[in-house]
Amino acid sequence: MPVELPVVIDRTSPVPLYHQLAEQLTRMVEDGTLKPGDHFENELALAERLQLSRPTVRRAISELVSRGLLIRRRGIGTTVANQVVHRRDELTSLYEDLVRSGRTPSTEVLELRTDAVDERAAGALGLAPDTPLVYLERLRSAENGPLAILRNWLPPEYGDLTSERLAGGGLYAILRARGRHPVVAHQTIGARGATARERRHLGLAKGDPVLTMTRRAYDAAGVAVEFGDHCYRADQYAFDITVHER
Amino acid sequence: MPVELPVVIDRTSPVPLYHQLAEQLTRMVEDGTLKPGDHFENELALAERLQLSRPTVRRAISELVSRGLLIRRRGIGTTVANQVVHRRDELTSLYEDLVRSGRTPSTEVLELRTDAVDERAAGALGLAPDTPLVYLERLRSAENGPLAILRNWLPPEYGDLTSERLAGGGLYAILRARGRHPVVAHQTIGARGATARERRHLGLAKGDPVLTMTRRAYDAAGVAVEFGDHCYRADQYAFDITVHER
Incomplete structure (x- = not known):
């Protein structure tokens, strides 16, 4: 069961929304809130819950994928990669x-x-x-x-x-x-x-x-x-x- | 033939003499003044020329050895190591x-x-x-x-x-x-x-x-x-x- 992540988005901040999301997700992987193998709340659910657009959420997730922190697999969804x-x-x-x-x-x-x-x-x-x-x-x-x-x-x-x-x-x-x-x-x-x-x-x-x-x-x-x-x-x-x- | 190195020691500086020497030697290895395989002016000659004590010169050279920039070999003397x-x-x-x-x-x-x-x-x-x-x-x-x-x-x-x-x-x-x-x-x-x-x-x-x-x-x-x-x-x-x- 995917975890519902405690993300807080500040719409008054000059920091781009996707970057706010990416930074908070990164911190959760790093501090162990998200553990290797954890299933990740899917893009659509996360977008609806945080009232963000799907491209914004996708861009944040892609950033974590590119940093090797998340793995996206067809049919399995997104999981926390970080064994390293x-x-x-x-x-x-x-x-x-x-x-x-x-x-x-x-x-x-x-x-x-x-x-x-x-x-x-x-x-x-x-x-x-x-x-x-x-x-x-x-x-x-x-x-x-x-x-x-x-x-x-x-x-x-x-x-x-x-x-x-x-x-x-x-x-x-x-x-x-x-x-x-x-x-x-x-x-x-x-x-x-x-x-x-x-x-x-x-x-x-x-x-x-x-x-x-x-x-x-x-x-x-x-x-x-x-x-x-x-x-x-x-x-x-x-x-x-x-x-x-x- | 060992190179005579253009080292300048500032005796009025609060920086320890061995550290001044080590930093200048490091820079010479890094900027290519000293090239891999170059023979290194020996400890005694360097000490005399710069009017430094032998322990001071030895400590500076040991620091470069410990950083992998110089190699000291018995009978061969000190050479510039840096192939890396x-x-x-x-x-x-x-x-x-x-x-x-x-x-x-x-x-x-x-x-x-x-x-x-x-x-x-x-x-x-x-x-x-x-x-x-x-x-x-x-x-x-x-x-x-x-x-x-x-x-x-x-x-x-x-x-x-x-x-x-x-x-x-x-x-x-x-x-x-x-x-x-x-x-x-x-x-x-x-x-x-x-x-x-x-x-x-x-x-x-x-x-x-x-x-x-x-x-x-x-x-x-x-x-x-x-x-x-x-x-x-x-x-x-x-x-x-x-x-x-x-």
Whole structure:
């Protein structure tokens, strides 16, 4: 049974009606009001209920279809498509993104060491290349199964971190609790074939790709807080970014 | 022979010296002053010439190593790593990015049609789902070989575009010349295995991944200018983005 959506249209606003509708529908998909597989109130019913023209409603829906949030299938109607976690271009942790979109993240700690020497990570943290760093590798899953392998390097001061603490939530909450509040990050996004180990943990087949992201995060004083090198199941994950002309 | 780099250090600035050096070196890699494979003036020589301490120079270089711009190899020294096109988070065309980084882009038009019906693209362009659109598919290469397959949908008004015009430069220059100036775009970045056709054009092997980007670009009035669905060789391409806490 399609959900009757709580849309509010403001006819006094200069924002085009189709855009008001598209924005509210997008938010409902993103915040989990509309869940993957949900049937979508049909165009005609939505138009009548909101007293909008059919072309206006169709244009709003087409916009969500074009963004990959809805799927329109002949004979089945329109359903919410979004199995993919859309990571927005603000500094959030995957854990928080999942919670916010109504999903249930879980964490398995695959590795936790305090003697990791890694020049690339040390450079990113602004430390001498041979500084022993805290290294953690976590498998992040949601209800549909494994989603990402998260590898992070932290300064030696985090030597007391435990697997129990890491399994109980997201890393960023731990950093913030210690007064190291990440406010800006430089991310590099790429892709590569999954390694055998990654395939095993992520449940992938040979030849399946992973989406990769390295992240250098800084606090308000510009001090490096963490260095991460993560990989995500490409069939379940995407990055959304908005870019402007310089 | 290592290049002697034109670095200027401002000792009266509140910006840390290592950061001044790292930023200038980054710019040189990005604008092509430093080219992939270039040998890098060694730490000691650079420190002496700029009258900086060795730890300061080492920290700056480590930062570039951590960003994947330099590679440090025992016995070989430090060289410029960047075979990967780093796409920054501003609205630019791949063509312009390549030119700006000192490379020589070329374009082969694989397909050009004026009767493309595509609901997703039409929705992104704000047009009725059955509008016949102009569809172009281009293979973009640089001196090292093929880099990306670019697929774009444009409104019917571009029906007079020719393959010759498209082969001579970037699409954004054409859009701008017609007064449709893209100023903002929403991009979704993902990864997937390459199709057989993509492998053939991009020179990839079975199981190689591609990095994907869909883009919806708008002009200053908020009118959709183009919809693109592109794929890139994952071994030669990455997106750099800076994200902030909301």
